[in-house]
Amino acid sequence: MTSVVRPPDRSVQLPFFVYGTLRPGEVNHDLFLRGRTVSEEPGLLPDTALYEGPGYPYALHRPGPGAVGELITAEPGAYGELLVALDRLEEYEGPGRPGNMYDRMAREVLRPDGSSVLAWVYLASPLLARELRTSGTEIPGGDWLKR
Numbered sequence: 001m002t003s004v005v006r007p008p009d010r011s012v013q014l015p016f017f018v019y020g021t022l023r024p025g026e027v028n029h030d031l032f033l034r035g036r037t038v039s040e041e042p043g044l045l046p047d048t049a050l051y052e053g054p055g056y057p058y059a060l061h062r063p064g065p066g067a068v069g070e071l072i073t074a075e076p077g078a079y080g081e082l083l084v085a086l087d088r089l090e091e092y093e094g095p096g097r098p099g100n101m102y103d104r105m106a107r108e109v110l111r112p113d114g115s116s117v118l119a120w121v122y123l124a125s126p127l128l129a130r131e132l133r134t135s136g137t138e139i140p141g142g143d144w145l146k147r
Helices: 027-033 076-089 126-135
Strands: 016-018 037-045 048-052 057-061 067-074 102-110 116-124
Touching (some): 037 116, 048 067, 057 126, 067 076, 116 126
Parallel strands (some): 016 116
Antiparallel strands (some): 016 067, 037 067, 048 057, 057 116
16 A cells, blocks of 8 residues: 555545544544534554644654554545645645645545555654654554553
8 A cells, every 4th residue: 555645636635544633532623624524434543653742642654553543535625725724734835845843645545344544644744753753752562642
């Protein structure tokens, strides 16, 4: 499986894979996602490790079992507004921008039935990822809710 891929077209409305405070039951889920989704289902982001952050996790691309989370499909009419809101929340200013806290990437996410879907996911920016690899605290099992 290819872990990091580019979406086929910028106009395609990909689902989002969330693994931290945007998961159901967490504070940002209610603030950003409640009433804006048509489906939420379990997912696994392969070759990803989660690291502790200041009240939220960071995901890094790295060979291994993966990160546990949910696939969130936005209501079609709410997609554009939601994308802007999540980019702002995740401090994502655009591809390769030096001020990014996270980079938004299209990645293959596994569903419980073994099928995969291309989804947006926010990964720690390269500079932050390098710092986390050397001095961060990894979340065992890749599940923020079981930390």
